[in-house]
Amino acid sequence: MKDYLKLLKFIRPYLGRFSIATVCMAFSAVFDGASLAMLVPLTDKVLTNKRIIIPTKLPLLLSGLVDKVNNVEPAALLNYMAVGILVLFFLKGLFGFLQAYLMSDIGQKVVRDIKAKLYAKIQTLSLDYFTHKRGGELISRITNDVKLVENAVSYGSTDLIYQTLQVIIFTSLTFFIYFKMALLTFILLPLISIPIIKVGKELRKLSKRSQEKMADTNSLLYETIIGTRIVKAFNMEDYEIEKFNRVNHDYYKISMKSIKRMLILNPATEFLGCIAGVFVFFWGGGEVIAGRLSFGIFGLFLGSLLSMIRPFKKLSQVNSLNQQAMAASERIHEVLETNPTVVDKPAALELGGFKKDIVFEHVWFNYADNEVLKDINLNVQRGQMLAVVGPSGTGKTTLLDLIPRFYDPTRGRILIDGIEIKEVSLKSLRRQIGIVTQETILFNDTIRANIAYGNPASSQKEIEQWAIQAHAHEFIRHLPQGYDTIIGDRGMKLSGGERQRIAIARALLKNPPILILDEATSQLDSEAERIVQEALDRLIQGRTVFVIAHRLSTVRNAHRIVVIERGRIVEEGSHSELSSREGLYKRLYSMQEINSR
Numbered sequence: 001m002k003d004y005l006k007l008l009k010f011i012r013p014y015l016g017r018f019s020i021a022t023v024c025m026a027f028s029a030v031f032d033g034a035s036l037a038m039l040v041p042l043t044d045k046v047l048t049n050k051r052i053i054i055p056t057k058l059p060l061l062l063s064g065l066v067d068k069v070n071n072v073e074p075a076a077l078l079n080y081m082a083v084g085i086l087v088l089f090f091l092k093g094l095f096g097f098l099q100a101y102l103m104s105d106i107g108q109k110v111v112r113d114i115k116a117k118l119y120a121k122i123q124t125l126s127l128d129y130f131t132h133k134r135g136g137e138l139i140s141r142i143t144n145d146v147k148l149v150e151n152a153v154s155y156g157s158t159d160l161i162y163q164t165l166q167v168i169i170f171t172s173l174t175f176f177i178y179f180k181m182a183l184l185t186f187i188l189l190p191l192i193s194i195p196i197i198k199v200g201k202e203l204r205k206l207s208k209r210s211q212e213k214m215a216d217t218n219s220l221l222y223e224t225i226i227g228t229r230i231v232k233a234f235n236m237e238d239y240e241i242e243k244f245n246r247v248n249h250d251y252y253k254i255s256m257k258s259i260k261r262m263l264i265l266n267p268a269t270e271f272l273g274c275i276a277g278v279f280v281f282f283w284g285g286g287e288v289i290a291g292r293l294s295f296g297i298f299g300l301f302l303g304s305l306l307s308m309i310r311p312f313k314k315l316s317q318v319n320s321l322n323q324q325a326m327a328a329s330e331r332i333h334e335v336l337e338t339n340p341t342v343v344d345k346p347a348a349l350e351l352g353g354f355k356k357d358i359v360f361e362h363v364w365f366n367y368a369d370n371e372v373l374k375d376i377n378l379n380v381q382r383g384q385m386l387a388v389v390g391p392s393g394t395g396k397t398t399l400l401d402l403i404p405r406f407y408d409p410t411r412g413r414i415l416i417d418g419i420e421i422k423e424v425s426l427k428s429l430r431r432q433i434g435i436v437t438q439e440t441i442l443f444n445d446t447i448r449a450n451i452a453y454g455n456p457a458s459s460q461k462e463i464e465q466w467a468i469q470a471h472a473h474e475f476i477r478h479l480p481q482g483y484d485t486i487i488g489d490r491g492m493k494l495s496g497g498e499r500q501r502i503a504i505a506r507a508l509l510k511n512p513p514i515l516i517l518d519e520a521t522s523q524l525d526s527e528a529e530r531i532v533q534e535a536l537d538r539l540i541q542g543r544t545v546f547v548i549a550h551r552l553s554t555v556r557n558a559h560r561i562v563v564i565e566r567g568r569i570v571e572e573g574s575h576s577e578l579s580s581r582e583g584l585y586k587r588l589y590s591m592q593e594i595n596s597r
Contacts, residue, residue, distance in 0.1 A: 010110045017102055023098035029165035031092035041069050049074050051320040107154025114146050126342040127406045140215035145328035153326030159318045163311035170308045206258045213251040277513040342405050349423040354432050354513040356417045357381050363412035374567040385556035390564035396548045400516050404433045404559050434512035438519035439501040442491030447476055448483040450502055469538050470505035471531050517547040552589045
């Protein structure tokens with residue numbers, strides 16, 4: 001029940017509309033019962049001209065109504081009924097439409113809200129969250145899981161209320177008509193709930209597994225579409241097809257288990273309802289033959305009882321929908337209730353600019369139990385270039401990721417102009433920093449939008465100015481739509497060098513005082529590297545620069561170079577100083593010199 005109430009929290013902003021829909025459902029259910037009750041005067045008075053006989057003592061109002069109907073001529077009653085039936089069915093249809101429209105509207109709004117909340121939450125989460133979650137799995141939460149919640153809200157809640165009201169109305173009718181027979185009949189009906197409860201529990205487990213398999217499928221699709229070039233380069237199409245078919249078949253098997261259990265509820269509940277119906281048929285038929293019950297009243301009793309089979313079947317399906325939705329809701333709330341590890345302090349300061357230095361004081365950093373950085377101490381003055389070099393996997397990128405607070409140190413602190421960066425707001429801190437990485441991230445948008453990504457209000461003149469500085473303007477103006485060219489997913493319509501120059505133009509437009517370059521030219525050929533390096537030389541002028549370099553020849557002009565090995569700074573100095581020592585830097589540099597010959 002707790003989980004279901006948690007699911008219904010999504011409806012809270014629309015309680016007013018939900019209440020109106022519930023009232024419409026109530027009227028629609030009442031008119032359903034009233035239309036069935038029209039059988040009584042039709043069969044007992046109009047067609048056979050006999051009195052309506054009800055063995056149960058009715059309330060005064062209903063008793064008077066029955067007496068009036070018994071005293072009306074069949075022909076006159078037929079006229080009244082013709083008009084009454086038209087009015088009843090019109091009102092039933094009107095209220096049915098209103099409740100269905102309102103509940104569908106609520107369902108769509110809930111879907112919109114959940115997707116917006118999930119996406120907004122994902123944007124607030126720290127980078128460490130994404131190291132443990134697959135992209136396809138998060139996409140699955142926003143698409144498939146949310147769809148299951150929509151089904152529970154739009155259709156599940158509608159049927160839960162409407163079919164329950166129908167059960168109440170038809171149950172009331174049977175008790176009004178013949179209390180003793182209704183009482184004995186309803187002793188049999190609890191049997192119907194047994195398969196519903198049992199199957200519902202299994203469905204919830206299966207639904208969770210099904211959603212996990214769907215996440216696996218989405219992740220595999222995401223990875224292979226992103227890595228399609230590698231798949232083709234290594235002739236792995238058949239391998240990927242086989243892997244996808246395996247995951248896809250697992251999802252199919254779990255889905256069919258769920259479908260089988262859902263489908264078996266219909267015949268099971270129908271058969272149990274039929275047992276109660278046969279019991280009533282034999283007993284009620286005997287009462288009609290004995291003259292203690294009119295045929296019309298017996299028909300209404302039997303009709304009311306049989307009319308309850310459909311609501312019970314619907315309610316069993318609602319239970320299935322709700323179990324699936326609650327499993328989806330758990331996965332959605334898992335994301336919504338995750339707290340980012342890197343957050344602003346309540347009274348965070350605004351970092352107005354960068355004037356003096358950036359200091360690392362005894363900084364340590366762990367990934368889980370793995371120590372990545374150990375006792376890092378650095379002081380970088382404004383306007384200096386610091387190069388960070390060392391073997392792969394030694395923590396170079398992690399070190400620079402601490403400056404914009406993508407992660408927080410496990411121990412120690414980082415200061416900008418004497419202020420610990422944890423004391424300033426993330427937005428004001430990151431406003432001072434520009435980043436160009438070896439993996440260029442561009443969006444499926446125009447070149448103009450990609451360059452102006454950090455400042456969408458930039459003018460065309462500003463965009464072109466910085467594109468020229470980044471050596472990007474020439475190739476952009478030769479494109480079919482120039483700056484309005486859509487560059488495709490991750491900029492795939494452009495070459496590596498072109499993508500990198502757009503990334504540099506983007507960083508230039510932001511005009512940050514602190515710049516981080518993470519092996520920005522390592523994936524380029526020599527010609528593209530030369531052009532991009534010229535653009536980078538312009539980019540770094542007058543800025544404080546942190547650069548990770550794979551090719552050590554590109555950082556010979558750095559004011560200072562630090563060499564990291566196994567998470568520690570093992571050497572520090574200028575290129576000439578480090579080259580003169582018999583240390584790790586000299587060995588790495590010498591190896592690259594030999595390889596480049």
